[in-house]
Amino acid sequence: MILKVNGLTKYFGGLAAVKNVDFHIGKGEILGLIGPNGAGKTTVFNLITGSIPLSSGNVIFDNREIGRIPHPHKICKMGIGRTFQKVKPFPSMTVLDNVLAASFCCCSCKSDAKEKAHEVLDFVALSKKKDYLGRQLTIGDRKRLELAKALATNPRLILLDEVMAGLTPTEVNELLIVISRIRNNGVTIFVIEHIMKVIMTLSDRVVVLHHGEKISEGTPEEISRNPRVIEAYLGEETASA
Amino acid sequence: MNMIMKNQTLLLFLLFAVTLLLLPLFVTNNFYLHNMIMIFFWASLTASWNIIGGFAGQISLGHAAFFGIGAYTSTVLFLKLGISPCIGLLCGGVLSTVVAAAISYPCFRLKGPFFTLSTIAFGEVIYLLSSYFRDLTGGAVGLLIPFKPSFWNLIFREKIYYYYIALILMLIVIVITQKIAKSKMGYYLISLREDEEAAKAIGINTVRYKLYAVMISAFFAGIAGVFYAQYVLFIEPKTVFSAELSTQFALMSIIGGLGTVAGPIAGAFILTPLSEFLRAWLGGSYSGLHLAIYGVILIAVVLMMPEGIVVWFNERVRRIKAKTTKGQEVKL
Numbered sequence: 001m002i003l004k005v006n007g008l009t010k011y012f013g014g015l016a017a018v019k020n021v022d023f024h025i026g027k028g029e030i031l032g033l034i035g036p037n038g039a040g041k042t043t044v045f046n047l048i049t050g051s052i053p054l055s056s057g058n059v060i061f062d063n064r065e066i067g068r069i070p071h072p073h074k075i076c077k078m079g080i081g082r083t084f085q086k087v088k089p090f091p092s093m094t095v096l097d098n099v100l101a102a103s104f105c106c107c108s109c110k111s112d113a114k115e116k117a118h119e120v121l122d123f124v125a126l127s128k129k130k131d132y133l134g135r136q137l138t139i140g141d142r143k144r145l146e147l148a149k150a151l152a153t154n155p156r157l158i159l160l161d162e163v164m165a166g167l168t169p170t171e172v173n174e175l176l177i178v179i180s181r182i183r184n185n186g187v188t189i190f191v192i193e194h195i196m197k198v199i200m201t202l203s204d205r206v207v208v209l210h211h212g213e214k215i216s217e218g219t220p221e222e223i224s225r226n227p228r229v230i231e232a233y234l235g236e237e238t239a240s241a
Numbered sequence: 242m243n244m245i246m247k248n249q250t251l252l253l254f255l256l257f258a259v260t261l262l263l264l265p266l267f268v269t270n271n272f273y274l275h276n277m278i279m280i281f282f283w284a285s286l287t288a289s290w291n292i293i294g295g296f297a298g299q300i301s302l303g304h305a306a307f308f309g310i311g312a313y314t315s316t317v318l319f320l321k322l323g324i325s326p327c328i329g330l331l332c333g334g335v336l337s338t339v340v341a342a343a344i345s346y347p348c349f350r351l352k353g354p355f356f357t358l359s360t361i362a363f364g365e366v367i368y369l370l371s372s373y374f375r376d377l378t379g380g381a382v383g384l385l386i387p388f389k390p391s392f393w394n395l396i397f398r399e400k401i402y403y404y405y406i407a408l409i410l411m412l413i414v415i416v417i418t419q420k421i422a423k424s425k426m427g428y429y430l431i432s433l434r435e436d437e438e439a440a441k442a443i444g445i446n447t448v449r450y451k452l453y454a455v456m457i458s459a460f461f462a463g464i465a466g467v468f469y470a471q472y473v474l475f476i477e478p479k480t481v482f483s484a485e486l487s488t489q490f491a492l493m494s495i496i497g498g499l500g501t502v503a504g505p506i507a508g509a510f511i512l513t514p515l516s517e518f519l520r521a522w523l524g525g526s527y528s529g530l531h532l533a534i535y536g537v538i539l540i541a542v543v544l545m546m547p548e549g550i551v552v553w554f555n556e557r558v559r560r561i562k563a564k565t566t567k568g569q570e571v572k573l
Contacts, residue, residue, distance in 0.1 A: 049442065076444035088439035090432055101428040105444035108425060134435075153444050 002027045002157055002188050003048070008057035008067075010043055010212075017043045019212040020057075025157070030179075030189040032203030032220070036232060039209040041192045042085055045159050049082050050075045061157070076105060081155030083146040085162045085192070089134030096121065096130040098145055102152035117152060124148045124178055140171045147175075151182065158182065160191040164198050172198065200224070208232070254415070261408055265401055274400040276517060278472070281407035282465060284509035287493035288414045288502075289461035294491055295500035296427060297454040298434025299349070300357045302487045303364025306344070307337040307459035309371065309481035311466025316384050316476055317377060319394075326395035330467045337463025338456045340367075345455040349448055352437075361484065368482035383477025386470065395471045403472050410468060411506075414461050418502045421457070430454055431500065462490075496542055498549025507551050 003025040010018040018040040025031045033041050047054045048061075050072045059067035066075060076082075090098050096117060103116040121127045124144045129137065137145060143163050150158055160179070164172050172195065179202060183189055193199045199206060200220045208216040208223060210232040216223055223229050261277075268274065286308065293299050314336045315329025324332075348359045371378050378384065390398045397403060421427045433440040433447040440447055470476050480486075493512050498504025515538065519531035546553035 051438070051441075071446075072438075072441035073444045073446045076442060082442050084439065084442070088436045088442075090435035090439065092435060093431060097428065097431075101432040101440075101445070102443035104425045104428060110423075110425065113425070149439075149443055 004060040006058045009055045010047055011055045016212050021214045023207045025188055025190055028188055029204050030183055030202050032199045032206040033192045034199055035209035040212040041209055042161055045161055076153055079156040081150035081153045082159040083150050083161055083163055087142040087146045089142055089145050091135035093134055095132050095145055098134055099148045099152050102149040105153040120148045120152045139166045157188045162192055164193055164195050258412055265404055271400055274404055278403050278407045280509055280513045281411040283513050284506045285411045285414045286465045287490050287505040287509050288418055289458045290490035291494045291505040293454045293458040295494050296430040297451050301360040302357050303360035304462055304490050305482050305486035306364045306367040307341055307462040308466040310337045310340055311463025312470040312476045312481045313378055315467040316470045325393050326471055330464055333467040334460045334463040337459040341455045341459030342452055349451050364487055368478055371478040371482055386474040422502050498551035501551050504549050504551040
């Protein structure tokens with residue numbers, strides 16, 4: 001087991017954004033996290049990576065308690081990479097420099113870092129645009145860059161926050177291949193996604209959040225049959241479809 | 242391609258350095274030498290400010306504090322304890338660095354304009370303290386350094402010595418800025434400037450790197466302060482700790498090109514003579530007119546080249562190059 005979360009809770013004032021959530025991720029697994037808008041999915045990511053302090057609960061990564069480390073850079077160095085839902089490229093740096101800044105995380109020597117950056121750019125198929133500036137990229141490429149930066153830090157666990165949102169169906173299919181290759185390289189993946197096709201094909205297991213609470217957990221098939229999940233989340237979609 | 246560009250930069254730098262090193266062979270007029278000294282002096286200051294203000298994007302408007310601390314440290318050591326400014330130079334730089342770290346660490350919790358405001362406040366506090374501790378600093382009257390020319394006193398009769406000291410200081414700052422820009426630290430500083438949250442997520446200890454940047458920056462500001470004291474031989478709180486001075490550091494970098502190695506140097510090389518020229522030309526006839534024109538020019542530059550002269554210039558060169566290579570492809 002690479003990550004174990006117990007009783008994770010976060011209050012913003014009186015509002016419980018995440019309430020008593022438990023789950024775990026096995027090594028090499030792909031765990032999906034779904035839920036309606038405002039369910040607290042991104043907050044869970046922010047709690048794990050130390051971007052915001054948790055109110056109570058434990059986060060155990062590789063048998064180490066990391067829930068009380070409020071420094072995202074330390075969490076990153078321990079081996080948890082993340083992407084942001086609202087992509088954050090460094091706008092005035094080139095794509096290569098964006099990734100290079102991230103690959104310095106694991107290689108302090110510049111030539112090694114450069115090699116790593118090129119390797120990662122090849123991996124996400126962004127090499128052709130390495131000289132573009134961050135702000136010149138299309139949304140699809142920004143998502144790839146986001147992925148490349150997270151990968152360049154050499155993570156053992158990677159948290160993907162809606163990397164498929166806003167992409168065309170072709171782009172989604174291409175990125176699906178990239179993500180399964182990340183798994184084949186031995187990286188554990190924890191993914192938030194709204195596109196059901198992605199969650200269903202990718203995840204080994206799925207955790208469902210609703211109003212900050214875990215309402216269900218299981219294989220994609222189990223989840224899609226669970227009445228509580230359908231009511232909270234899929235219900236709306238099937239009704240409108 | 243990369244190799245060629247690398248060598249080009251090096252070649253340009255060497256050309257620049259050698260020209261300036263040889264310049265006094267042809268220019269012996271004290272007025273021109275003085276102007277060159279002031280250019281080097283401003284270039285060193287604005288380039289060192291650029292490390293924290295440009296690369297790390299932390300717009301500090303209290304940098305005169307570090308400049309003044311350098312100036313006062315060496316002068317007080319010299320006047321009260323008879324310690325040579327050669328040693329005072331180092332002490333001034335080190336004390337500035339320490340104070341910079343102590344002041345900036347709490348300020349770094351603030352972002353953007355709030356950080357800037359806090360640096361202004363700290364700058365003012367240090368200015369007031371320097372006026373208050375009259376026994377040590379001479380208060381508002383200032384400190385006069387007796388003119389006893391010798392190398393050990395770092396006081397010279399001829400301007401040429403100051404010329405070379407200022408030039409070497411500037412060259413060192415340029416080399417260090419270039420080293421930073423090309424190293425891990427440079428990438429880290431630019432990353433945290435562009436998006437602090439994203440920088441943290443890729444493992445960058447943003448507070449630590451901002452601290453490194455401000456310490457290096459303050460060290461050279463302190464040394465420039467010592468140089469100023471030894472050159473002018475008179476310091477007072479109003480001149481060395483003034484907010485106006487802090488604004489100058491920022492201004493030259495912004496006009497030249499924030500966060501670039503050449504930007505602040507270009508800024509100092511253009512603005513220093515420009516203000517001197519305007520003052521000589523118009524200062525006598527209509528008081529204040531030279532400042533008004535200077536202001537208008539600055540506004541025009543910022544409006545037309547918001548990223549600074551160097552960035553604007555590079556962009557032109559890149560476009561012309563792109564055009565010519567395209568033309569060649571068509572021919573082929």
